[in-house]
Amino acid sequence: MSEKACTACHTIATSNVCPKCKTPTLSDDFSGLVIIFDPEGSAIAKAMNIKEKGRYALKVR
Numbered sequence: 001m002s003e004k005a006c007t008a009c010h011t012i013a014t015s016n017v018c019p020k021c022k023t024p025t026l027s028d029d030f031s032g033l034v035i036i037f038d039p040e041g042s043a044i045a046k047a048m049n050i051k052e053k054g055r056y057a058l059k060v061r
């Protein structure tokens with residue numbers, strides 16, 4: 001199953017609904033992959049407004 005990225009929160013998911021924010025719009029047209037281990041201490045997580053650890057796409061179209 002191919003991975004998709006949530007258009008709202010950028011979470012990478014293989015389901016049709018985002019497991020984090022329940023948004024049903026996921027796009028397979030995304031680029032960049034960031035893995036956040038420490039949302040509190042990560043500048044990327046802050047910039048992307050990420051509060052939970054996980055895998056995220058940098059850009060989602």
Ligand SMILES: [Zn+2]
Binds near residue numbers: 019
């Ligand atoms: Zn989401």
